[in-house]
Amino acid sequence: MKSSHKNEKEPEIITNKNQMRKWSRAMRSQGKTIGLVPTMGYLHEGHISLIKEAHKLTNLIVVSIYLNPGQFSPTEDLSTYPSDFDGDIQRLMAVPGGVDVVFHPYNLYDYGNSSVGGDSEVEKKGAVSCVEERGLGHETWVRVERLEKGMCGKSRPVFFRGVATVVTKLFNIVEPDVAVFGKKDYQQWRIIQRMVRDLDFSIEVIGSDIVRENDGLAMSSRNVHLSTEERKKALSINRSLSRAKFAAEKGQVNSGELRNMIIQEINEAGGRIDYAEIVDQETLEAVEEIKSPVVFCIAAWFGKVRLIDNMEINI
Template sequence: MEQDIEVIRDKNSMRNWSRTKRAQGEKICLVPTMGYLHRGHLALVEEAKKRATRVVVSIYINPAQFAVGEDFSTYPSNFEGDLDKLKDLGVDTVFVPSDLYVREDNAGAGKGQDNIASGCISCLEGKSGNGHETWIRVEKMEKPLCGKSRPIFFRGVATVVAKLFNIVEPDFAVFGKKDYQQCRLICRMVRDLDFAVEIVGCGIVRDSDGLALSSRNVHLSPKERQEALSICRSLNQVKDAVCNGQISTGILQHSVLEAVRNAGGKIDYVEIVDQETLQHVDRIDLPVVLCVAAWFGGVRLIDNIELQAPTS
């Protein structure tokens, strides 16, 4: 018989649920999401089911990672659709907090995210000193790549993930490698702050045309979607070039930059960095990752490919 999903909205109730299950000998895996679930998210859930007896999927659009002018207020959502997809996969528990931050004078607390009019980090900041003011910074790893154009993004990511870990208390947590910098940054935070959580990174899930799955893809026009395919095509061309002996990161980066620009994209960055430290490298000798961020219309897309020079 099909089992209903338990939706938990209260932090204490979520913590009590986890502690009860763990006392019964169960293992818990957390899949943090911002909702509007696609096949990429569902692949994370499938991986989580291999690791634990209980899977908790969190759905929370985190205002702390959106700066003024970014797309918090237009970020897509379909809560009932998300529940249906998770139910089909056999997930029995979803954590949907109304708010994870203490607002100035408690304004908006418990009223749900629809109450956040400004829709970004500014709604958490106040003048009275009563609002949220504790942040986690992974100081070096947050600065390159997406951190250059989104300087508060990873502060918000690290903080909300730490809060989820403290509330859910999972044994495992699964993250997608499409957000490569995020995945590596969370691994470093867990190591440095001694969280008792094993982080599992999962490979990128792509649509049939090669575009990396993203909740934001829904905002692409048909023309922009076709133009955006230049990203994955150029990444595959770089992989071929490396297999054929090209190890100069400058040449490889330039080829991607030109391909995306010629297709109509506006480049945020094209960088080849060390997989562990995310620091720029000039030649491919250690394992590296080529990361791309580009705008097509009003949609910012990210993608990447892990690379290693041939050993012959």
């Protein structure tokens, strides 16, 4: 992905919180608006589409690249989460209009007097848990209590707490006017929207449409871990969602029937369902019959890779 077009803009890389805030405040005092695209790195076309969305809305773009330990439980894949910082910068330089700042902190948590602490230690991925039992380490968490409960919240109990908290931190550090999130992480997007409303952040939260590979697989940094065979099986997710959507639009409004269709198709392809739910687009509460806008949400395992995807149905 290396390239050297003359019009490529090299982003300023900022690793320090205070420097980041200083930059934002300087820009705001010049009347500039700032868009934030929070990421965990290993950027793909899905991320790029978020940046393009932000470009429509603000003068300046900050992309944060931070693999947030606070949203992984000890048994999850923090240690194997893919990363490629240099490649990410190349990809960002290729985006039309570029990005102004990459905010890339080593660590955003205060570990107090605990033995985990220190930036160098924290950089060793996998060794980190920012949840301390005692002492002066990080202990403040933002919880969106209803929306965080279902779907991904069931199988990943600390996930949304970690997401809402790190996004709060990023909001307070970057102080953007707009933040763009992918609708692929539908529940996350709704949680951040609700959090922004409930905590009175002066930030517009934008949900950006899912970007898919040519074969229909929703783009995800985790796709890189799929074997060729698993990847082929994983297409059952998008296929089953499309079929269910088609059926719903043709008049099948019974959620149970639609869910069964989806589950059967993914199971037959060799996937292991974590959840397949048809929920209200705002409350994320399961519906029995589709009478208003809903979203079909799926999480399924293919080998050791857990994938999520969803499709909105606006009938």
